[in-house]
Amino acid sequence: MQWLNPKAWLASLAGMDAYAGSELHLAWQLTGLYFVICYASLSCWAAVSVWLRRYVDNPKRM
Helix, strand or coil: CHHHCHHHHHHHHHHHHHHHCCCHHHHHHHHHHHHHHHHHHHHHHHHHHHHHHHHHCCCCCC
């Protein structure tokens, strides 16, 4: 669902324009940076979700 987040798309575009302007190599660097940060963030969310599911799967803990 992250692909459907318009706020994230606008923030990405604004950041690229603010830092890269018309220099294409800076735009690619920022794109790579965003990819790494978003991938790491998504991985953390997935890991916490797996842990949380195991934790609340027990009716006593729920």
